[in-house]
Amino acid sequence: MYIVIMAGGKGTRFWPRSRAATPKQLLDITGEQTMIQQTVERVLPVSGPEKILIVTNAEQAEELQRQLPVIPAENIIIEPVGRNTAPCICLAATKIHKTAPGEVMAVLPADHHIGSPDAFVASLRIAEKAAADTGALVTFGIQPNAPETGYGYIEYDAGKSTGLENVFTVLNFHEKPDRKRAQQYLAQGNFLWNSGMFIWKTSVILDYIENLLPAMYAGIKPVEELWDTPEIGSAIAKAYEQSESISIDYGVMEKADNVLTIPGDFGWNDIGSWSAIYDIAPKDADGNALRGDVVMVDAGNNFVHAQKTTAIVGLDNIVVVETDDAVLVCARDRVQDVRKVVDELEKKGRKELL
Amino acid sequence: MYIVIMAGGKGTRFWPRSRAATPKQLLDITGEQTMIQQTVERVLPVSGPEKILIVTNAEQAEELQRQLPVIPAENIIIEPVGRNTAPCICLAATKIHKTAPGEVMAVLPADHHIGSPDAFVASLRIAEKAAADTGALVTFGIQPNAPETGYGYIEYDAGKSTGLENVFTVLNFHEKPDRKRAQQYLAQGNFLWNSGMFIWKTSVILDYIENLLPAMYAGIKPVEELWDTPEIGSAIAKAYEQSESISIDYGVMEKADNVLTIPGDFGWNDIGSWSAIYDIAPKDADGNALRGDVVMVDAGNNFVHAQKTTAIVGLDNIVVVETDDAVLVCARDRVQDVRKVVDELEKKGRKELL
Numbered sequence: 001m002y003i004v005i006m007a008g009g010k011g012t013r014f015w016p017r018s019r020a021a022t023p024k025q026l027l028d029i030t031g032e033q034t035m036i037q038q039t040v041e042r043v044l045p046v047s048g049p050e051k052i053l054i055v056t057n058a059e060q061a062e063e064l065q066r067q068l069p070v071i072p073a074e075n076i077i078i079e080p081v082g083r084n085t086a087p088c089i090c091l092a093a094t095k096i097h098k099t100a101p102g103e104v105m106a107v108l109p110a111d112h113h114i115g116s117p118d119a120f121v122a123s124l125r126i127a128e129k130a131a132a133d134t135g136a137l138v139t140f141g142i143q144p145n146a147p148e149t150g151y152g153y154i155e156y157d158a159g160k161s162t163g164l165e166n167v168f169t170v171l172n173f174h175e176k177p178d179r180k181r182a183q184q185y186l187a188q189g190n191f192l193w194n195s196g197m198f199i200w201k202t203s204v205i206l207d208y209i210e211n212l213l214p215a216m217y218a219g220i221k222p223v224e225e226l227w228d229t230p231e232i233g234s235a236i237a238k239a240y241e242q243s244e245s246i247s248i249d250y251g252v253m254e255k256a257d258n259v260l261t262i263p264g265d266f267g268w269n270d271i272g273s274w275s276a277i278y279d280i281a282p283k284d285a286d287g288n289a290l291r292g293d294v295v296m297v298d299a300g301n302n303f304v305h306a307q308k309t310t311a312i313v314g315l316d317n318i319v320v321v322e323t324d325d326a327v328l329v330c331a332r333d334r335v336q337d338v339r340k341v342v343d344e345l346e347k348k349g350r351k352e353l354l
Numbered sequence: 355m356y357i358v359i360m361a362g363g364k365g366t367r368f369w370p371r372s373r374a375a376t377p378k379q380l381l382d383i384t385g386e387q388t389m390i391q392q393t394v395e396r397v398l399p400v401s402g403p404e405k406i407l408i409v410t411n412a413e414q415a416e417e418l419q420r421q422l423p424v425i426p427a428e429n430i431i432i433e434p435v436g437r438n439t440a441p442c443i444c445l446a447a448t449k450i451h452k453t454a455p456g457e458v459m460a461v462l463p464a465d466h467h468i469g470s471p472d473a474f475v476a477s478l479r480i481a482e483k484a485a486a487d488t489g490a491l492v493t494f495g496i497q498p499n500a501p502e503t504g505y506g507y508i509e510y511d512a513g514k515s516t517g518l519e520n521v522f523t524v525l526n527f528h529e530k531p532d533r534k535r536a537q538q539y540l541a542q543g544n545f546l547w548n549s550g551m552f553i554w555k556t557s558v559i560l561d562y563i564e565n566l567l568p569a570m571y572a573g574i575k576p577v578e579e580l581w582d583t584p585e586i587g588s589a590i591a592k593a594y595e596q597s598e599s600i601s602i603d604y605g606v607m608e609k610a611d612n613v614l615t616i617p618g619d620f621g622w623n624d625i626g627s628w629s630a631i632y633d634i635a636p637k638d639a640d641g642n643a644l645r646g647d648v649v650m651v652d653a654g655n656n657f658v659h660a661q662k663t664t665a666i667v668g669l670d671n672i673v674v675v676e677t678d679d680a681v682l683v684c685a686r687d688r689v690q691d692v693r694k695v696v697d698e699l700e701k702k703g704r705k706e707l708l
């Protein structure tokens with residue numbers, strides 16, 4: 001199957017490690033490999049490198065190719081501007097459709113953590129078969145374990161059989177709920193987190209886009225015949241200039257009539273902040289997740305990624321991240337506010353730190 | 355008057371800034387100048403550079419001369435080993451005594467902070483006159499403002515006039531007290547903190563040492579005639595090898611019969627830890643004392659000395675110190691435990707960080 005990896009994310013929440021040219025997916029913050037290297041490695045059991053496409057932007061493309069020498073250069077698709085996920089997916093679909101119109105493609109974010117790659121591959125295989133056999137749009141849902149308000153939810157029909165094991169018919173997509181509603185979703189049992197991972201036949205998603213987003217389709221579809229020609233860059237630029245900015249969820253999934261979901265149980269984490277990395281990291285007896293040369297004196301449940309020797313004395317539940325040019329010291333329950341540091345640096349015109 | 359500055363301190367409490375070769379007195383942690391530069395500048399109104407002697411060790415001597423080009427090289431006295439303050443003072447006294455036996459000398463630590471240098475100079479002048487006129491040992495006491503248990507105390511006779519304004523007769527020296535006793539001292543009113551600053555005639559202190567520490571005197575006194583000869587280094591080495599290690603307080607002051615004290619009110623702080631520097635530093639509206647390029651998000655009452663851009667998010671009352679090769683993040687009320695970091699690094703054999 002074809003794999004389309006969306007690698008356009010900016011990620012200000014991992015400052016000081018994440019920068020404009022090296023956002024989360026290009027960082028080795030969750031393991032020895034960078035997140036996109038992990039994402040590629042994870043799908044190699046179901047796809048060859050020549051069938052893996054990566055959609056990114058000009059700023060990240062060079063580092064991305066450096067990190068992924070196995071991926072052919074022509075498979076790195078550069079968006080001239082970000083226009084959310086619908087144009088991105090439409091563009092990648094035309095490239096696959098040109099040579100393999102009947103094939104199944106999976107669309108995956110570049111910066112999600114998967115704790116159980118084998119289970120993930122098993123789910124991908126089920127999804128591929130479901131998409132190929134039924135012509136449906138298939139989406140991975142994540143079994144919620146808490147009433148999270150930061151994700152959209154997928155409501156599925158738990159009663160009706162699809163004839164496929166662990167594959168369910170989607171009833172509705174729901175926007176990020178408030179706390180009370182999230183608790184109801186969790187209690188009801190047939191609600192999943194929307195992971196933003198999709199599997200479908202190329203021909204099917206292009207048909208849906210043609211019907212539901214006709215202007216976008218009309219703008220991007222002509223690009224198809226120009227893949228692997230010198231005109232492709234300017235054709236994409238022209239198409240994107242005109243394209244609206246809209247997510248595939250809002251533009252297609254919520255309006256489509258034939259959508260299936262597979263509850264995924266593969267240790268998914270979208271790694272939204274430094275504390276998410278703390279959560280998945282191995283910890284010592286004091287609950288500290290440490291990378292680097294760290295001395296701890298009466299300090300527990302801390303997260304440290306440091307280059308220099310770093311000592312923590314008498315402090316618990318903090319995040320310390322040290323890079324070549326900056327240091328972050330943050331309460332572990334305040335990591336969402338790291339973006340405020342980036343805002344402040346932007347305001348000060350400190351481009352070298354962004 | 356002559357000034358003898360004792361600059362042998364090691365200072366593990368200011369790690370990662372303080373190191374074996376650059377202890378507290380050689381650091382610019384309390385202002386733009388280093389502490390010893392401030393100490394020298396502070397006494398220039400009462401003394402010329404040629405009358406300022408500095409006693410230090412071989413490890414610090416080079417950096418010390420670099421920081422104090424105004425001090426003649428022959429005025430830098432190198433102790434081969436540390437033997438506490440009595441031999442140090444005896445040694446310096448012989449050098450002054452050789453050329454100016456009747457002169458008054460002041461003995462000052464290199465690493466104390468004085469908030470009001472003018473008041474300090476005024477006190478020095480009073481002390482010089484008292485020492486010259488009475489032949490007494492004069493010591494500066496610090497008016498206590500809290501029941502500190504970390505200092506020795508000087509008990510003076512508040513009733514008996516010495517005939518000199520603000521100069522009192524010492525009744526007793528007291529070791530560091532427990533909390534309850536410290537509260538009694540504070541309530542009683544005629545107790546001062548022992549600052550470790552002394553003023554006396556050179557001939558007087560040498561007489562006291564001869565009487566109270568005769569073996570030490572016998573070992574060190576022969577050095578006197580060798581000052582400014584090629585033999586001085588080996589003569590000091592020999593004298594120190596035999597010398598006992600003892601403080602001037604214990605060896606002389608507590609046993610002497612003619613001791614005066616001057617209550618000093620010149621913003622004294624012995625800068626015992628990073629939090630002491632926080633205490634004397636200028637602070638912003640949020641109570642932060644910052645040096646470097648620092649971004650604060652919901653963070654107050656913090657102390658930061660950083661080279662790199664440093665961001666603190668959602669944390670109060672912490673100390674962050676970043677140097678070329680290390681980072682310290684410490685609760686502000688746990689700064690005494692910074693020495694445990696140094697202990698740990700010593701245990702690990704990390705000499706480059708000590």
